[in-house]
Amino acid sequence: MIDMTQQTADIFGAQLSRRSLMKTGGVLAVGFAFLRGGAARAATETGVNAFDPSMPESWIEIRPDNTVLFRTGKSDFGQGTVYTAYRQIVAEELDMPFSSITTVVVADTDATPDGGGTFDLLGHGMPNIRKAAAYTRQAILQLASDRLGVPKDQLSTSDGIVSGGGKHVAYGDLVKGESLKLTIPVSGDLMSIGGLNVGGNPPLKPVSQYKVIGKSFKNSAVSSKVTGQEAWVTNVKLPGMLHARAIHPATVGSKLVAAGKVDAKRFPNTKVVVKGDLVAVVGPTEWEAIQASYQVAKDTKWTPWKGLPGNAKLFQHLRQDADWKAVPVNKSRESRGDVPAGMQSATKVLTATYELPYMKHAPIGPTVAVADYRPDGTVTVHAHTQNAQALRGQLAMMLGTSPVNVVVKTYAGAGHYGRSNGGNAGAEDEAVLLSKELGKPVRMQWMRNDDMQWSTNSPAAFSDIKIGLNANGKIAAYDADHYMPAGQDDRPIGAILAGLPTMAAPSEKGGWIDSIANGSSDPWLYESTPNLAERFHGTYQVGQKSSPLAVGLRDHSMRTPSQYQQNYPRECAISEAAALAGADPLQFRLDHAKDERLIHVLERLKAESGWQPRPSPQPKATKMGAAVVRGRGVSAMLRGGGYWACAVEIAITPATGAIKVEKYTIAVDVGIIINPEQLTRQVQGGAVMGISEALYEEVAFDEGAITASDWMSYPILKMGEIPEIKVVLVNRPEVGMYAQGSEGANALAAPAITAAVFDATGVPVRRLPLRSAYLKDMLKA
């Protein structure tokens, strides 16, 4: 075999090496090397080779038939991005047709390069895959220059062909018979929430030359899901696999007194496994495991515990008992001016407190995982996770082993909107512990109640806001205090219950992710405000300190995390301030905006929603009577480089509190739109979830436990309740970058609906959810 390194070349900081092969075939494979500093950190902290040696370690591969495979550590959670936008970005930067990008490999610890949580998939316009593709095109140009004898700067590319000097060569022909490796620079920590980042600045394709981005290509995963071909995580079946059900503690602070025993007559092949406070029932079939788990659960004894305030007293607890002094108060970067002086000069002042409940990610399918622990100490975990590499790290820590012994394979599953962006979704660690204990593959499937009661929550929050208006009805001063318990607890629950090592609980000592500090997540929009103070207060999770299990109400990021909790009070307050000023709430926003993109998106919203200027409340507003009264509201947000504005119309019956959202219009400027059809579907989905959150969602809990356990006790929006939804896409190629495209739609529903209730009734409602029973009481008060 000929194995001769002929040359290496520098490609904008990447290294291209080549070997000629005797055989046909050949490939240009794009691997990575750590930037200085990054390498040392990754080596000491992870000691991991991200790849199975049998797999080609590459990001992108160009093959002799002019097709392309790419790999990404991100997964698909219903955004479709890895199968649509990522394909389009790769095709665009490589200058190939979309159809050439034939294979996408996602989120497998041993087969994908970069890791990192599946969120902000478009990376503020610069996802890893874009730079990787851009480097690759430069390598192609170098190879073509060598082959054709034409200088690089006289070559151009189109549709997978390099041309120049009257000559042409297909990319695939350049790699035939060669083994080419392009090594690109990366930095970061593979198993962290952010994963690795591609470094350097390879030349990018000018936006004006885009051919693939901007078109509505279909999502390849849709066909397999629709025809029953998809490899769902729920379908993983291994030889000899056992079915497990967990029996979780009676409260979030209960320790195990005694586990029940299996009725061996009824369930002869099933057994109970106990590890610390982790109790599970494992049997040969799913139905036997389920039935046995009900029987054993009845006979299992837990210590009683009461350490939660119960949701009726939640805000009293947060305000009076929670320790907001454990971490410093943060201020937003935009804070400016002299707020007390501004307030003093104000002719009118709005003072209001807004409250947001705990909410659930509430995936339609409860968390499930299959683990296969081998006698040699290696384990393979089949899961649905947003961050396979971080999950690997968590499981290795729990087992006290090197991450090289843990492989995570990611499959399609029920979307869960942020719950596993730090690794686990719930069932994985329990599956691993049981498989290790029993020496067999184990499938751990949480039941509906486990998923409602033992998964993490979107944190509750409250905000005190004061807005001073000057004599012209403009904001003279804005003052806000935002309070929220720690928002990201990535500890695997099974490991905690089993008393095994996990990362630390969120604390004042934690870093970016696991600190209890609260910070600004909702960029300020109303630039002409002269005096602005936004303060952010953090504390421990409720119950975390007093629970003998150290769990309490565990929180985790959920769609628009922490920005949801900050944008809701701000946008509600801005609408109320407009009313106090006697101004139209949309015009009031325009009057305080300076950013051209914000102004444009508000103007489009105004036109597309048929908005007629007038102040709130509407002239016939009433808080009484059995007749339907209508109202409308508006909200706006800047998120991840995208501008969003939303208008809703509602109908409410004051006497009963019955509320219906009749129309929802949203204008979206995410810069360059990569795929209009996919973006529209994402926005529509976000809108529906947002309306659901606004009208229904609140986690019920008592003094010991979450009591919401199913879809009756945690209702979500039904099809019959959706309004007319109008999505207005504002394509702005001149912005030169693409921003993320689904979260704004869910966050903006609640403040617009709340403002619409005020518009219809004249009563400011300053809390969620807007369930009929609450509305009825609040309107009566």
Added chain:
Amino acid sequence: MLTITVNGKKREVHSPDSTPLLYVLRDELDVNSPQFGCGLAQCGACSVLLDGQEIRSCISSVSMAAGKEVTTIEGLSARWAKQKSLSPDQAAKTLHPVQEAWIEQQVPLCGFCQSGMMIKATELLESKPNPNVDEIKSAFTDSGPSAHLCRCGSYVAIIEAVRYASTIMAKGGSK
């Protein structure tokens, strides 16, 4: 031992008679499209057709299906081919209009609820070939033991896709 017909094939079942159909389909017969969502007849992720009627397989014991025809999305094309008396050749190349519409309209987000949604759509269109938006909403909200729930919020897309499927069906299929 029971015999049930699944997607046109007779299958012997060894699980106890009281086992919910869902676990028999998924675990014993390897028919994986119905999903476990709640096990409580509250979501519709597990829906299948039993002699053309949508049932929740998570709470229906397999014995209920004895001697009856179970259809899941794996069997939708064959069901359509049979209804249209397509030749085996044509049948192999044909998707059910509901599946075709679901792809054309890009309905699934995560897709976990969509097997049940397509089953509901098929049931609806077989009895009401040209449903209007209110009839579609009502079918997915009020007609079964519970509404069909989608956490990703694909309801708008589902309504559009049911309308689209209806037009394909009116033309006798896409070809």
